[in-house]
Amino acid sequence: MKTASELHFGERGIILDIDSSHPSFGRILEIGFTPGQEIELVNSSIFNDPLAFSIRGTLIAIRRREADCIILV
Amino acid sequence: MKVLSVDQSPLITLVGPPNSGKTTLFNLLSGKNLKTVNYPGSTVEYSTSKIQTKYGINAEILDSPGIISINPNSPDEEVSINSLYNHPLYGSPNLIVVTADSSQISRHLLLSKQLIESGFNVVVVLTMNDILAKRGFKVDEKKLSELLGCDVVSIDGRHAIGLDKLLIVLESKLKDIEKYGFVNSIKKIFYSKKEDLLRLFKVIEEIEKKVIIPITDFSNDQLESLNKKLNILNPSLKYGSNRPDELTLQIDKYLLHRYWGLFYFFMIMTITFTSIFWVAQPFMNLIDQLFSFLSLSVGNLLGQNWYSNLLTDGIISGSGAVLVFLPQILILFLILGLLEDTGYLARGAMLVDKPLSKIGLNGKSFVPMLSGFACAIPAMLAARTIPNKRERLLTIFIIPLMSCSARLPVYVLLIAFLTPPSKPWFGGLTLATIYLFSIFGSIIVAALINKFKKNIIQSEDNSSFILELPTYKLPKLKNVIRNSFESAKQYLLRAGPIILILSMTIWFLTYFPNHTPNVNTQGHSEKEIMQLIKAERLSSSYASEIGKFIQPVMSPLHMDWRIGVSLIGAFAAREVFVSSLALIFKVTDENRLQSSILHAMKSAKNEQTGEALFTTSTIIGLIVFFVFALQCLSTIAVSKKETGGWRIPLLQVSIFTSIAYILTLITVNGLKFIGIN
Numbered sequence: 148m149k150t151a152s153e154l155h156f157g158e159r160g161i162i163l164d165i166d167s168s169h170p171s172f173g174r175i176l177e178i179g180f181t182p183g184q185e186i187e188l189v190n191s192s193i194f195n196d197p198l199a200f201s202i203r204g205t206l207i208a209i210r211r212r213e214a215d216c217i218i219l220v
Numbered sequence: 221m222k223v224l225s226v227d228q229s230p231l232i233t234l235v236g237p238p239n240s241g242k243t244t245l246f247n248l249l250s251g252k253n254l255k256t257v258n259y260p261g262s263t264v265e266y267s268t269s270k271i272q273t274k275y276g277i278n279a280e281i282l283d284s285p286g287i288i289s290i291n292p293n294s295p296d297e298e299v300s301i302n303s304l305y306n307h308p309l310y311g312s313p314n315l316i317v318v319t320a321d322s323s324q325i326s327r328h329l330l331l332s333k334q335l336i337e338s339g340f341n342v343v344v345v346l347t348m349n350d351i352l353a354k355r356g357f358k359v360d361e362k363k364l365s366e367l368l369g370c371d372v373v374s375i376d377g378r379h380a381i382g383l384d385k386l387l388i389v390l391e392s393k394l395k396d397i398e399k400y401g402f403v404n405s406i407k408k409i410f411y412s413k414k415e416d417l418l419r420l421f422k423v424i425e426e427i428e429k430k431v432i433i434p435i436t437d438f439s440n441d442q443l444e445s446l447n448k449k450l451n452i453l454n455p456s457l458k459y460g461s462n463r464p465d466e467l468t469l470q471i472d473k474y475l476l477h478r479y480w481g482l483f484y485f486f487m488i489m490t491i492t493f494t495s496i497f498w499v500a501q502p503f504m505n506l507i508d509q510l511f512s513f514l515s516l517s518v519g520n521l522l523g524q525n526w527y528s529n530l531l532t533d534g535i536i537s538g539s540g541a542v543l544v545f546l547p548q549i550l551i552l553f554l555i556l557g558l559l560e561d562t563g564y565l566a567r568g569a570m571l572v573d574k575p576l577s578k579i580g581l582n583g584k585s586f587v588p589m590l591s592g593f594a595c596a597i598p599a600m601l602a603a604r605t606i607p608n609k610r611e612r613l614l615t616i617f618i619i620p621l622m623s624c625s626a627r628l629p630v631y632v633l634l635i636a637f638l639t640p641p642s643k644p645w646f647g648g649l650t651l652a653t654i655y656l657f658s659i660f661g662s663i664i665v666a667a668l669i670n671k672f673k674k675n676i677i678q679s680e681d682n683s684s685f686i687l688e689l690p691t692y693k694l695p696k697l698k699n700v701i702r703n704s705f706e707s708a709k710q711y712l713l714r715a716g717p718i719i720l721i722l723s724m725t726i727w728f729l730t731y732f733p734n735h736t737p738n739v740n741t742q743g744h745s746e747k748e749i750m751q752l753i754k755a756e757r758l759s760s761s762y763a764s765e766i767g768k769f770i771q772p773v774m775s776p777l778h779m780d781w782r783i784g785v786s787l788i789g790a791f792a793a794r795e796v797f798v799s800s801l802a803l804i805f806k807v808t809d810e811n812r813l814q815s816s817i818l819h820a821m822k823s824a825k826n827e828q829t830g831e832a833l834f835t836t837s838t839i840i841g842l843i844v845f846f847v848f849a850l851q852c853l854s855t856i857a858v859s860k861k862e863t864g865g866w867r868i869p870l871l872q873v874s875i876f877t878s879i880a881y882i883l884t885l886i887t888v889n890g891l892k893f894i895g896i897n
Contacts, residue, residue, distance in 0.1 A: 165414070167414045170682035170684070171682060171684045171686065172414070173291060173293070173412055173414075173417070174293055174684065174686050175686065176414065176417045176418070176421075177288050177289040177291065177330060177417060178288060178327065178686060178688070179326065179327040181417075181418060181421045182418070189464075189469065189472070190472055190476040191476075191478065192476075192481070192570050192571045192572075192573065192574055193478055193479065193481055193482050193571065194574035194575065195574075196573070196574045197570050197573050197574070197583070197685050197687075199472075199476065199570065199689055201463070201464045201469075203324065203326050203327050204323060204324060204326075204463060204464055205324055205327070205464055205688060205689075205690075205691075206464050206468070206472075206688070206689040207686065207687070207688055207689065208566070208570040208573075208685070208686075208687045208688075208689055209684075209685065209686050209687075210573070210577075210684065210685045210686075213684060213685070213686060
């Protein structure tokens with residue numbers, strides 16, 4: 148099972164599901180990370196966390212821990 | 221629902237996700253009678269205004285904080301969402317205008333859809349159509365309006381294109397409501413379940429497919445070939461609106477570069493800081509001179525009596541103490557506003573999130589902490605944007621440790637004492653060292669407090685960092701200036717009265733009971749006599765009583781009651797320390813204020829021990845004291861308001877002031893021990 152936090156820079160993935168046991172899952176969904184959407188890891192902070200993904204035509208920065216609840220196909 | 225009486229105008233509430241052009245629209249519609257009000261009992265702020273009279277609509281508009289969904293994620297969001305159902309001051313809105321970025325329609329329609337399903341009267345305003353147009357697409361408003369079941373208007377906030385259409389829609393909507401009343405009943409749906417959100421997104425994605433249409437009249441063949449071309453570049457690109465702004469991606473290659481990103485970050489921060497200090501300096505001097513002049517003129521006019529003194533030393537100097545920081549605060553907010561508007565601040569927050577999270581803070585603590593270098597008061601207000609309560613409280617907790625601008629005059633004086641005349645560069649270096657020292661100090665204190673947070677902060681919450689990195693764009697100067705003035709006004713309203721009252725209290729304590737002492741006037745000039753009177757009055761005043769009372773606390777620091785009194789005076793505002801010292805150490809030459817304080821300081825003897833009072837060790841000790849001590853009553857008052865009780869402000873005062881005292885004790889005695897007097 149691959150999650151969004153395991154993407155390499157410039158690598159794309161399609162979202163399969165969001166882990167609803169994660170406390171931030173609601174906000175992750177609301178901001179646009181929904182199953183079927185394609186995401187790309189575009190940037191990261193120098194400390195490799197948070198990560199910036201392109202999703203639905205915008206850039207969203209989330210922590211690595213939160214990227215872990217985004218399960219990819 | 222707000223009940224309309226004859227003289228009451230209907231309420232239109234603006235809601236929208238962050239970066240959806242909501243505030244631009246508000247500024248476009250709102251007239252001059254703009255008010256910023258707090259939601260009762262909370263820190264959530266609203267701007268309200270009547271719609272500009274030239275638009276011919278009699279309605280009140282209310283700008284609420286940006287939300288992405290009506291499922292609340294923080295206490296502040298909960299308040300703003302609840303207020304849609306029933307605002308304690310305004311009731312429920314007659315009409316809700318939701319802004320949505322048309323280039324982000326699949327994300328931004330979520331809120332509109334939720335509000336429509338809940339039964340509100342909604343008008344959707346599509347913004348940023350130019351961005352979508354650049355990609356060759358536009359939104360079919362009519363179709364979208366049909367599919368959503370509400371009015372849809374496109375608007376270009378920058379040039380006010382489409383505004384007339386919006387006004388017509390608003391007017392007819394309000395008329396309908398007036399005529400037929402509110403037909404729908406509002407249901408409170410929270411959409412917190414995964415299925416609910418997924419269902420909504422599915423509906424929205426279907427809508428998006430139908431309403432995004434190409435601008436040019438391509439034939440289907442052309443469109444297909446265009447699609448093929450695009451597909452070569454990006455196989456997932458279906459209708460071109462799915463890729464982030466290309467320029468933004470290019471700029472981020474530099475500004476968010478994995479190694480250079482930090483370099484640019486420090487560059488931008490350095491420029492910000494230098495401007496706060498150097499650009500503001502001439503304005504601060506001007507204000508300072510203006511108030512000195514005012515004080516002197518009033519003093520000359522009224523002569524030597526208590527009310528003249530109250531006016532000059534209490535009220536005028538007190539007002540000066542408030543206003544002197546206004547330039548720094550304005551410039552800080554101007555720069556922060558510009559950085560925010562360009563889109564960089566969100567990236568700055570992202571860059572520092574990791575190190576800050578190590579000490580229990582959040583990337584979103586970054587802006588409040590930065591503001592703290594100008595003044596803790598606006599900084600604590602800025603901490604409201606942190607969704608997690610524990611992180612927000614911890615941010616507020618350590619903000620007083622940021623080296624605010626009120627400390628600067630104190631440092632300048634103390635450093636001047638240490639700097640040998642032959643080495644003027646020493647001063648700048650020392651000041652930079654103090655700033656670094658205060659940053660490291662606050663990191664250590666934050667880490668320690670984070671360790672004991674269960675006892676101190678008493679709040680647990682899921683820590684998260686989810687932040688949209690907005691498209692880079694040119695800032696809207698008009699909005700930035702307007703917001704800076706609004707923030708400055710907040711500072712004046714909050715800090716002003718406290719500083720003023722306190723400086724009057726301190727004036728009282730230093731003036732009474734022996735307000736007209738007898739002094740030996742023989743052989744002295746008029747000016748010298750005045751100074752003698754001042755000094756004599758002070759040494760027999762209530763303040764000196766207090767000072768002598770705290771002498772036992774000062775003795776271990778090798779300081780005496782006079783420094784103690786100045787430190788108490790510094791509670792009004794830290795820079796009062798300088799004028800208190802001046803007053804106490806019998807400064808004779810008012811024209812050369814700083815050098816004469818220095819002179820008086822150099823010759824001052826400790827009244828108890830008889831040794832020199834100001835030495836390298838005591839001066840460094842005082843600097844250490846000022847780095848840590850929380851001696852600002854306005855900060856305490858704002859901290860109480862923002863944290864909702866006395867617990868945190870009292871802990872701040874006791875912890876920071878004890879740290880300051882203990883470290884000063886160690887510094888002074890340690891330095892003396894190793895032979896530095």
